[in-house]
Amino acid sequence: MNKMQRALRELTEMDDLAAQDSVMHRLHPTAKLLSTILYIAAVLSFGKYQLSGLAVFLLWPVLLFQLSGIPVHICFYKLRFVLPLVMAVGLFNPFFDTAPLLYLGPVPVSGGVVSMLTLMLKGLLCLMASFLLMATTGIDRLCASLRRLHVPGLLVTLLLLTYRYVGVMTEELAVMTEAYQLRAPGQKGIARAAWGSFLGQLLLRSMDRAQELYSSMLLRGYHEHFHYAPVPAFSGKDALYLLLCAAVFLLLRLVPLAQWLGGLVVR
């Protein structure tokens, strides 16, 4: 399976997850979008040594994973994109910040190790939050919600159209790459002689395809107004969820819950 087929599988997987039904799926997309943004903002607002405050925030995605019934391993597979740059930045911290920050019994733990762990935990928490948003919402409802939040129609329509065509183009390129590889066994990637023509051929055909697409849109009555997915009205339940989220995040941000809990056990 090549890179493009894997990407296609990931896309359909996300669509399938979003098509399921659960308490989380039934919430209004705007409520989910705003609560996710609040969550990420709260997580990012922690200082680089505040590992214990951050740890409590792990509870929220865990709860949502349970409520929505979405398997966690699909989310972890996406860590391969998140980790490299975070690692590149975080792994240096233990070497630069060597002053001991706390002692675990007799073992000193340096500030650098704590800040590295904090950075990685932040990466993980933010990934889980945005993954949960997409896995329970889907692109159609998210776009409808963005439009209601007054994001320009041009941008939202472009996002929807592009998303549809990402599938088509990726499939086409997956077939082309496979055909190329079958004719050039043992070769890694596209040879220099075909650098231009490989994508160029598809690019030219795509430009013609775009014109046909526009004609077909016009034939179906498109007139600078795009119909987005139907989204039910923002109910009291959704408002309650959003308020609850905001209150809990604020509380967890201000109250050192982990330290209190630890204080119950350790003197």
Place this chain on the structure above:
Amino acid sequence: MHMADALLAPAVAAAMYAASGTAAGVSVYQLKKDDEPQKLPTMAVSAALVFAGQMINYTIPGTGSSGHMCGGMLLSALLGPQAGFLSMIVILSIQSLFFADGGLMALGANIWNMAFYGCFVGYYLIWRPIAGGSLFRNLAPKAAQRARIVLASVLGCVLTLQLGAFSVVLETSLSGVTDLPFGAFCALMQPIHLAIGLIEGLITSAVLLFVYASRPELLRDVDPAGQAEAKRSLKATLAILAVVVLVVGGGLSLLASSNPDGLEWALFGNAGAGYSENMGLDEESYGLSSAAADRAGAIQEKTAFLPDYSLAGSENPAGTSVSGLVGSALVAGVAVLICLAGGFFRKGKPHKP
């Protein structure tokens, strides 16, 4: 270069959202003013193509590795900067939403680092002056145009990637999540992205050359026939390049770190700034402080009218910036002198056809 959420503080993320949002707003406004509804599907299909095309591995001859193409330059050469910018936003959003490649809060920063530089800086400062200019006039018209496309793509990719990588360093350092010194982080990021930029530029130019050979009318600012007089003269192009040098020289030197550079730091340490001794080498025993070095330093003291990149007696960042600008001007002056000298020595010799 996709940044994860964890690398940004909320204030930095919000500031970058505001900057990218403003650029997006202006782009939407201009596209609406142009009123070309048929452009929407073209933008969507091109964006989807670039999204998928970035997954193609191109073999780099002579090495075992592979490269990718540069989306921003390709899209702005095909669609123009505003439409290209919006298409890049959409690509980055899909990468972030569905593949977790770049975070949701970091989207504003990622749009700025990759789409803004790639589309606006790459188009207005590189693609339009060079691809639409009249460089290489001594070549045949078609060959000259091909050379201009290659030059614009490579230069554009290198410049925009350097700016993008520098912004990543700046945003991460401002967010205070790393203990890596600014200078060392720069030394880590910039050279890698120089190599990536060169390769991406060559791949992008290969695609654009193919489009030029088969459907030249699809490319922005490129004369399809390769015959007509170019819109912009060599003088104008040079003037624009001079502005780029001034902006980059002035802007970057303002931020130039006063820390020792990465290699120097790694070898000799900087215990004064709180870092450990590292390899613990002694400066004196490694020739940095010898009689010859002292004499060279004394000579430099006399010749340098801008000691240590700062106007004498001034310690503020503005002094650093002034010297950056002056340095750029000096380089430009030397370049002009070389050109004049070349012209002087060629004079009198019969011109070869």
